[in-house]
Each structure stands twice: as structure tokens, then as C-alpha cells.
Amino acid sequence: MIVNQFLVLGALLFSIGVYGVLVRRNAVLVLLSIELMLAAVNINLVAFGAFVDDAAAAGQVFALFVITVAAAEVGIGLAIVVLIFRNRSSANVDELDLMKW
Amino acid sequence: MTPLLHLFALASEGGEHGLDVVTDPGGFAGLLASWAWLIPVVPLVATFAIVLVGKRLPWKGWELAEGSIAFVAVYAVALLIANWQAPMAVEHHVTLSRIDSLPGLGDLVLEWGWVVDGLSIMMFTVVGVVGFFVFTYAKGYMEGDVRFTFFFASFSLFAGGMLVLVAAPNLIQLIVGWELVGVASYLLIGHWWEDHDNNAAAIKAFITNKVADVGLFVGVIILGITVGSFRISDVLDAVAHGDSAVAQVAFWAGLALFIGAMGKSAQMPFHVWLPDAMAGPTPVSSLMHAATMVTAGVYLVGRMFPLYQTPGMADDVKIIIVLVGGATLLLTGLIALVQDDIKKVLAYSTLSQLGYMTAAMGAGAYTAGLFHLFTHAFFKGLLFLAAGSVIHGVHSNDMSDMGGLRRFMPSTYRTFVIGSLALAGIFPLAGFWSKDEILASLSHDAGAGGGAAATLVLWLAILGAFVTAFYMARAVYLTFFGEYKGEGHPHESPRVMTWPLWGLAGLAVVAGFVNMPGLTSSFTDWLASRVHVMGDHHATALNWGLAVLGTAMALGGIAAGTRLFHRDAATQQERDRLRIPVLYPLLEQKYYFDHLYMNGVVGPIKGPIARFVVWTNQVVLDGVVHAFGAAARLASRFVYGWADQRGIDLAINAAAAGTGEAGSVVRRAQTGKVQQYAGALFAGAVLLVVGFLIFG
Amino acid sequence: MSFTDWITDARNVVFLVIALVMVGAAVVVVATRNVVHAALTLVVALAGSAALFVMLGAEFVAWTVVLVYIGAVVVLFLFGIMITRAPIGRDSVRLDHVRRWPAALIAASVFGVMAWSTTAAFGGEEISDGVLKAENIGDLLFSRYVIPFEAVSFVLLAALVGGIVLARKDPDR
Numbered sequence: 001m002i003v004n005q006f007l008v009l010g011a012l013l014f015s016i017g018v019y020g021v022l023v024r025r026n027a028v029l030v031l032l033s034i035e036l037m038l039a040a041v042n043i044n045l046v047a048f049g050a051f052v053d054d055a056a057a058a059g060q061v062f063a064l065f066v067i068t069v070a071a072a073e074v075g076i077g078l079a080i081v082v083l084i085f086r087n088r089s090s091a092n093v094d095e096l097d098l099m100k101w
Numbered sequence: 102m103t104p105l106l107h108l109f110a111l112a113s114e115g116g117e118h119g120l121d122v123v124t125d126p127g128g129f130a131g132l133l134a135s136w137a138w139l140i141p142v143v144p145l146v147a148t149f150a151i152v153l154v155g156k157r158l159p160w161k162g163w164e165l166a167e168g169s170i171a172f173v174a175v176y177a178v179a180l181l182i183a184n185w186q187a188p189m190a191v192e193h194h195v196t197l198s199r200i201d202s203l204p205g206l207g208d209l210v211l212e213w214g215w216v217v218d219g220l221s222i223m224m225f226t227v228v229g230v231v232g233f234f235v236f237t238y239a240k241g242y243m244e245g246d247v248r249f250t251f252f253f254a255s256f257s258l259f260a261g262g263m264l265v266l267v268a269a270p271n272l273i274q275l276i277v278g279w280e281l282v283g284v285a286s287y288l289l290i291g292h293w294w295e296d297h298d299n300n301a302a303a304i305k306a307f308i309t310n311k312v313a314d315v316g317l318f319v320g321v322i323i324l325g326i327t328v329g330s331f332r333i334s335d336v337l338d339a340v341a342h343g344d345s346a347v348a349q350v351a352f353w354a355g356l357a358l359f360i361g362a363m364g365k366s367a368q369m370p371f372h373v374w375l376p377d378a379m380a381g382p383t384p385v386s387s388l389m390h391a392a393t394m395v396t397a398g399v400y401l402v403g404r405m406f407p408l409y410q411t412p413g414m415a416d417d418v419k420i421i422i423v424l425v426g427g428a429t430l431l432l433t434g435l436i437a438l439v440q441d442d443i444k445k446v447l448a449y450s451t452l453s454q455l456g457y458m459t460a461a462m463g464a465g466a467y468t469a470g471l472f473h474l475f476t477h478a479f480f481k482g483l484l485f486l487a488a489g490s491v492i493h494g495v496h497s498n499d500m501s502d503m504g505g506l507r508r509f510m511p512s513t514y515r516t517f518v519i520g521s522l523a524l525a526g527i528f529p530l531a532g533f534w535s536k537d538e539i540l541a542s543l544s545h546d547a548g549a550g551g552g553a554a555a556t557l558v559l560w561l562a563i564l565g566a567f568v569t570a571f572y573m574a575r576a577v578y579l580t581f582f583g584e585y586k587g588e589g590h591p592h593e594s595p596r597v598m599t600w601p602l603w604g605l606a607g608l609a610v611v612a613g614f615v616n617m618p619g620l621t622s623s624f625t626d627w628l629a630s631r632v633h634v635m636g637d638h639h640a641t642a643l644n645w646g647l648a649v650l651g652t653a654m655a656l657g658g659i660a661a662g663t664r665l666f667h668r669d670a671a672t673q674q675e676r677d678r679l680r681i682p683v684l685y686p687l688l689e690q691k692y693y694f695d696h697l698y699m700n701g702v703v704g705p706i707k708g709p710i711a712r713f714v715v716w717t718n719q720v721v722l723d724g725v726v727h728a729f730g731a732a733a734r735l736a737s738r739f740v741y742g743w744a745d746q747r748g749i750d751l752a753i754n755a756a757a758a759g760t761g762e763a764g765s766v767v768r769r770a771q772t773g774k775v776q777q778y779a780g781a782l783f784a785g786a787v788l789l790v791v792g793f794l795i796f797g
Numbered sequence: 798m799s800f801t802d803w804i805t806d807a808r809n810v811v812f813l814v815i816a817l818v819m820v821g822a823a824v825v826v827v828a829t830r831n832v833v834h835a836a837l838t839l840v841v842a843l844a845g846s847a848a849l850f851v852m853l854g855a856e857f858v859a860w861t862v863v864l865v866y867i868g869a870v871v872v873l874f875l876f877g878i879m880i881t882r883a884p885i886g887r888d889s890v891r892l893d894h895v896r897r898w899p900a901a902l903i904a905a906s907v908f909g910v911m912a913w914s915t916t917a918a919f920g921g922e923e924i925s926d927g928v929l930k931a932e933n934i935g936d937l938l939f940s941r942y943v944i945p946f947e948a949v950s951f952v953l954l955a956a957l958v959g960g961i962v963l964a965r966k967d968p969d970r
């Protein structure tokens with residue numbers, strides 16, 4: 001196994017996630033795409049960790065931190081989505097354009 | 102680590118704190134001394150506990166205050182017994198922080214500590230025991246008050262601050278305690294702040310004390326810098342060794358410290374705050390006058406006593422101390438003769454008695470002055486509590502609303518009479534012994550180099566004994582004899598208020614015997630257990646001539662009071678009896694001290710300053726301003742016409758128009774759609790990376 | 798190293814299979830018209846990443862992914878889908894924007910830049926076969942990484958509280 005194969009896979013998953021974030025209208029689906037991007041990051045981290053093979057295992061530990069933060073992000077994100085849905089009866093991102101000129 | 106934890110760790114493990122033991126009692130007494138830091142800490146902790154949870158407790162926080170003061174009383178009495186069996190003088194120092202190489206001062210070490218010696222044990226006992234009775238009484242007196250809980254928090258702070266002051270082995274901690282007492286007194290005097298007068302009295306007490314505190318600060322700074330340490334024992338060591346640098350500044354340092362003491366102990370001319378402090382609830386007056394606040398000044402002089410007593414040091418200050426004490430004891434005693442408010446009679450009486458203490462200290466009689474402090478604490482505490490009981494029953498402070506209360510309030514009547522006799526100095530009550538000792542010491546000082554001043558003050562003090570008995574007799578007759586002149590039905594106070602009266606009355610009877618001449622281990626010996634030699638000029642034997650003379654004056658005062666106020670006191674306008682021309686208005690107006698301060702000090706300073714400021718403003722500043730204005734007008738006309746209108750405006754208008762145009766184009770990019778922003782973000786990131794790869 | 802050498806290693810064959818499944822699942826996640834299917838195919842993609850972690854000797858991370866993502870996060874998503882009444886099934890509601898091509902272009906250029914720069918930097922270095930046991934990672938987490946660990950725990954707690962505060966119905970309104 002060489003390190004590049006994991007890096008290319010990570011890049012591919014990440015850009016699929018980017019596509020999903022840019023193209024999905026439903027906020028829940030946007031969040032799903034973000035999870036895909038985070039998974040790609042994790043693959044990169046663990047692959048680099050195995051490649052460098054340091055005693056501190058920084059790659060795996062940081063993958064764990066990313067998972068934790070991702071869980072927190074999903075919790076908050078879904079709470080916000082629920083709140084928006086309650087206020088506007090819609091969870092579509094493109095209808096939320098209050099931040100314009 | 103917080104100081105509290107720090108202290109706890111050190112006290113329980115005997116850590117690396119400085120221990121300055123001169124007379125180590127060892128054994129259980131030594132253990133008591135090394136845990137004595139609890140004495141100031143417990144009431145302070147109680148203060149915070151009352152503030153935090155007091156309102157939820159069944160007695161609204163009173164139990165915490167009472168428990169803490171009872172702890173102090175028990176601990177202090179245990180120390181007293183230990184000190185009686187084997188004299189002890191122990192100091193503990195704990196370094197809190199250290200600031201190295203301050204300019205002009207060297208290393209500044211901030212320490213916390215506690216000193217357990219004869220003087221501090223005596224003060225602990227006074228605060229604890231009197232405080233215990235007053236706290237108990239206050240539960241009955243303050244029942245139903247709107248700020249009951251807060252009152253007891255402040256009260257605990259008051260006692261705790263005084264204990265911090267007393268326990269202080271260094272001058273910095275002494276100032277901390279000094280100011281805690283000041284703050285607590287402010288809160289307590291102004292306890293009923295809804296009434297503007299009470300507020301004003303609290304502010305007056307605080308400000309008067311603050312003015313005098315400048316003296317304390319100056320003295321502490323002089324001593325600390327000269328000696329290089331703020332520890333009292335270091336200062337007194339330097340004094341004992343005849344350090345020449347200290348000798349040079351000793352006079353001014355001693356005088357400055359005494360000015361601080363005059364403020365707290367309300368000596369003339371700083372006495373004006375104490376009568377006004379009667380605005381506080383009566384238990385506050387009682388504690389303030391007996392144990393916690395006004396004794397602080399006398400205590401300070403006692404604590405620094407070798408500084409004043411050692412020849413070549415501040416011994417020149419002593420004559421000032423004697424004269425201030427002498428003037429205060431007689432002049433304020435005379436004012437007490439014309440007061441109608443029962444609490445003010447007692448307040449002026451306190452001033453007078455503090456004058457006695459101060460005069461004794463100035464005469465070099467360390468023991469006599471502090472012995473009077475000790476006995477005075479019990480009977481003055483008693484008198485105030487009894488007066489409070491009267492006020493509680495009659496709902497008025499004015500003695501012209503009282504009279505005949507003997508029948509309605511038997512307990513209050515009896516205890517008040519006991520306190521009055523003790524104050525007047527009638528054998529064998531407490532006041533007799535201590536007042537006689539002061540007279541004997543003054544006489545001794547007059548014979549031993551005190552000179553004319555000591556002789557003068559001795560005669561003032563003897564005259565003062567007459568005046569004391571006179572005004573107390575007047576107060577007793579006006580309050581308890583004759584016909585009742587007030588409204589409503591007076592009633593005896595509840596038991597929670599009367600039994601502290603009897604407790605203090607018992608102490609007022611017996612407290613004098615502890616220093617009876619001829620005892621083998623007396624108050625004199627307990628008080629002498631200090632780290633340093635006091636050099637006490639103390640008359641040990643009973644001076645029969647003065648004792649008889651003093652008692653005769655007291656009996657004469659009582660007789661005069663009886664003659665003037667006993668018969669038909671109910672019908673006559675009793676104050677007419679004292680309408681002596683010239684003297685009466687002078688006394689009525691309290692020697693015009695308040696007028697002097699308002700019109701003589703505040704007014705003249707205020708007026709000229711205001712006039713000077715106006716003159717400066719009108720003539721000097723306005724002229725300068727007008728000149729500048731004219732010049733500026735000329736300059737601005739040119740600038741406006743040429744530079745501004747033709748040059749700058751053009752540029753600014755063009756810039757504004759350009760910005761507006763650009764904005765209306767660029768704002769189309771702000772769509773408000775989050776995903777477009779995200780797309781721009783990713784595209785930008787890609788462009789950046791590509792840029793770096795190509796050009797980096 | 799040639800492709801032939803690479804593909805003859807059995808582990809690389811397994812990798813290729815897993816990677817293809819993951820990419821397929823990821824494409825379904827971003828392209829399907831059924832929201833529930835998107836959430837479920839995300840499970841497949843994440844399970845694939847867990848399998849890769851096992852291959853890389855990171856078993857603790859692998860199981861964490863299974864527990865946290867598949868066990869908790871995806872369930873949370875399903876709840877989110879239900880609560881917001883997202884269109885379940887093949888509804889007529891559009892799930893995507895009209896303009897997909899700019900997005901696809903951006904995604905493709907992101908992929909191009911990332912793949913190019915990483916492969917250019919690393920060439921064909923082999924990954925060593927080491928297994929880090931859960932025991933070792935636990936030791937590290939509670940010694941060397943204890944402060945970031947506590948910080949992350951606090952973030953999680955804050956998110957928990959924040960989620961509750963945001964999502965509860967305000968009784969005043």
C-alpha cells in the first residue's frame with residue numbers, strides 16, 4: 001500500500017462532498033455532504049499517521065478529535081435546521097437569503 | 102493558594118512560616134496560640150456565609166453571627182486562662198507575597214499573621230465577650246427589621262475587622278483591619294438609610310475617620326521605610342536598640358500614628374463623628390463604644406507603646422497625648438450634661454472615658470489605660486444595651502419622653518443603675534478600680550517628670566469624675582424616676598434582651614477585681630506578657646488619697662444630680678436647671694465644633710477656591726481663548742475660501758461618487774445565498790493553491 | 798512502481814474494491830432524489846472508511862467511526878429528516894439547484910488541485926504495517942493529549958447544551 005492511493009481517494013470523496021454542499025437545496029442534505037468531506041479528511045489523517053508512524057500517533061488522535069467535533073457540529077447544525085424549519089416552514093438553503101444587500 | 106487555605110495548611114502542618122516566639126507556652130496553650138488565626142477568620146467567614154445563605158436559615162443568619170462570636174468568646178477566654186497560668190507572647194507570620202527591590206523601599210513583603218500576647222488576648226476577650234452579649238441582645242432588638250440578615254452580616258464584619266486589627270503582627274494587616282472596621286461602621290451607622298440623617302451620619306463618621314487615617318498611613322509608611330519592615334516587632338526591636346535612623350523620624354511617625362488613633366478613638370478635635378454615629382441601631386452603638394471601634398485607637402497606642410515610652414524616640418509626643426486626652430475627658434463630659442437624647446449622653450460619656458484612657462497612655466501608664474478600656478467595655482456595653490431596651494420600650498430616644506420607667510422596666514432599671522455606678526467609679530464596681538489607677542498613674546507621672554501638663558490633666562481628670570457622676574445621675578433620674586411623660590404603655594423588653602443586660606451587669610461588677618492592688622497574678626501581669634518590654638510607668642499600690650478624693654468627687658456628682666433632678670423632675674422643665682449663661686449655649690452647640698468645621702474649614706476653603714477659579718476663568722483663560730478665537734477666525738476665512746471650497750471639496754466629492762458607483766456594481770455579488778458564498782470560497786482556495794504551485 | 802506490481806498485492810485489491818464502493822456511495826449521497834436513501838448510503842461510505850482504517854492499523858478509530866457515525870450521527874440525521882418533513886421518496890420537489898455545472902466545475906477543480914499536489918509531493922512511498930492498539934491510544938489520550946481531549950469534551954458539552962437551547966420550544970412565544 002502506498003500513501004498516494006489514500007490521498008487520491010480522500011481528494012475524490014472531498015470533492016464529491018464539495019459538490020453536494022454546493023448543489024443541494026435541502027439543509028439536511030448539505031449537512032450530510034459535509035459529513036462526507038469530514039470522512040475524507042479522516043482518511044487523509046489516518047493515512048498520514050500510518051505513513052509517518054510516529055510514537056505519538058497524532059494522525060489517529062486527531063481523527064478522533066475530528067469525529068468528536070463532527071458529532072458536535074451535526075448536533076448544533078440539526079438544531080439550527082429544526083429552528084429554521086419551525087420559523088419558516090422550509091429547510092431549503094436557497095430561501096435563506098436574508099444576508100444580502 | 103488563597104490566604105485562607107494557606108493559613109490552614111501552615112497552621113495545621115507547621116510549615117515554613119516565620120514564628121517569633123518569645124515566651125512559648127508549649128503544650129495545649131501553645132496549640133491554642135498556633136490556631137488563634139481562627140479568631141479573626143471565623144467571623145469573617147460567617148459574614149460571607151450570612152450573605153450567601155443567611156436568608157434561608159431558620160433565624161435568618163443570626164445563628165451564624167452568634168455562633169462565630171461565641172466561638173471567639175470561648176477561644177479568647179481559653180487563651181486568657183492559658184495566659185493566666187503561664188504568660189505567653191507568640192507571633193506567627195505567613196508570607197503572602199513579596200515584591201522585590203521597590204525603589205526607596207527595598208523588598209516589600211506582604212504578610213498575614215497573628216500575635217497572641219497579653220494585649221491581644223485582652224482585646225480578643227473584650228470583643229468576644231461583649232460581642233456575645235450584644236449579638237444575643239441584637240436578635241431581640243432587630244426583630245422584624247427589613248434588613249435583619251444584612252445587619253448581622255455587617256455586624257460580623259465589624260467584629261471580624263476589629264479582630265483582624267487586634268491580631269495584626271504587622272502594620273499593613275493592621276490597616277486592613279482598621280479599614281474593615283471603618284467600612285462596617287459605615288454600613289451599620291447608615292443601616293436605616295431611608296432616613297437622610299442616618300446616611301449623613303454614616304458619611305460623616307467615614308470621612309472624619311478618613312481624614313485621621315491619613316495620619317495612620319503617613320506614620321506606617323515612615324516607620325516601614327525607615328525600619329525596612331512592616332512587622333511591629335521589627336519596628337519595636339529597632340526602637341529598643343535605639344536605632345538612630347528611627348530616632349530621627351520617631352517624633353513625626355509617633356505623632357502621625359497618634360493622629361490616626363485620635364480619629365478612631367474620637368479624641369478632640371476628631372470627636373464629632375461619634376455622637377452622630379448614634380444614628381445606627383443601638384446594638385451597633387453598644388459594640389462600637391464598648392469593644393470594636395473606638396478602642397482601636399487606644400489599642401494602637403498600646404500596641405506601639407514602646408515607641409512613645411523609650412527615651413529619645415517619640416517620647417515628646419506623650420505630652421500631646423496627655424493634653425488631648427485631658428481636654429477630651431473634661432470638655433466632652435460637660436457636653437453630656439445638656440444632652441436630651443439618652444444615647445447622646447452615653448456617647449459623650451464614651452468620649453470622656455476615652456479621654457481618660459488616652460491621658461493614661463500619654464502619662465506612660467500602659468496598664469492603667471488598657472485596664473480602663475477593659476472595664477469600660479463591660480459597663481458601657483451594658484449602659485448602651487439598657488438604653489436600647491428603654492428606647493425599645495418607649496419608642497423614643499428623648500429623655501423628656503421618659504421618666505418613671507423604674508416601675509415598668511425593673512430589669513433595665515437595675516442594670517442601668519449598676520452600669521451608671523460602675524461608670525461613676527463607685528467602690529467596689531469595675532470603674533472604681535480602673536479610674537483610680539488612672540488617677541494614680543497621672544499623679545505618679547506628675548511627680549516623675551510629666552511636669553505641669555500631667556498635673557493639669559490630673560486635676561482635669563478629678564473634675565471629670567465629678568462630671569461623670571453628675572451626668573449619669575441626671576440620666577438615671579430623668580429616665581427612671583418621676584412621672585412617665587411619653588405616649589403609650591412602656592413595657593419590659595423580652596428575655597433575649599434582658600439576660601445580656603444581667604450578664605454584662607455581673608461583669609461590670611466583678612471586672613475591676615482582676616487588677617486589685619495586692620493580687621499575685623493580676624491583670625497587670627497578664628497584660629505585660631509582650632514580646633517587648635513596655636517600660637510601663639504604672640502605679641501598683643492603691644493611692645489612698647486619690648482613691649478617697651475620686652470617690653468623693655463621684656459621690657458629690659451623684660449628690661448634685663440628685664439635688665437638681667430628683668425632686669419634681671416630672672413637672673419642671675429640667676433643662677432650665679442648667680441654663681447657665683454663656684456656658685449653656687456653648688455646651689448646647691458642642692463648642693461650635695460642627696460650625697467650625699462647616700463654616701470655618703469647609704466654607705473658607707470652598708469660597709476662595711471658587712472665587713479664584715472664577716477669576717482665573719474670567720480673566721486669564723477667557724483672554725487667552727478670545728485671542729486664539731480672533732486669530733483662528735482670520736485663518737479660517739482664508740482656509741475656507743481657498744483651500745476648502747476649491748481644493749478639498751472637489752476631491753472629496755469625486756471620491757464619494759466613485760465609491761457609490763463601485764458599491765452599486767459590487768453589491769450584486771452579495772446575494773445572501775450561502776451556497777454561492779461556499780462555491781466562491783472553494784474556487785478561491787483552488788485559485789490560491791494553483792497560484793502558489795505556479796509562482797511559489 | 799508499476800500498476801502491475803501494485804495490483805498484485807492482495808491488500809491493494811481489497812483497497813480498490815472498498816474505494817470503488819465508497820466513491821459510488823458518495824455519488825449516490827449527493828445525487829439521489831430520495832433523502833432517506835442519501836442518509837443510508839452515507840452509512841455505506843462511512844463503513845468503507847472504517848474498513849480502510851482497519852487496513853491502516855487504526856482499529857480504535859475504525860470502531861469509533863462505526864459507533865459514532867453509523868450508530869449515532871446517521872440516526873440523528875434520520876430524525877432531522879423526519880422533523881423537517883424533508884421530501885421522502887421520489888417527490889416532485891427539487892432537491893438540487895438548477896445550475897449544477899458551476900458546482901461540478903468547482904468540485905472537479907478542487908479534486909484536481911488536491912490530487913495533483915498530494916501525489917506530486919509523495920510519490921510511491923509504502924505505508925508501514927503497524928497496529929496501534931486501543932490501549933496505547935487510550936494512554937496517549939490521557940497523558941500527552943489530555944488538554945486537547947478535555948477541550949474537545951467541553952466543545953461537545955457546549956454543543957449539547959446549545960442544541961437543546963436552540964431546538965426547544967420557547968415557552969414565551
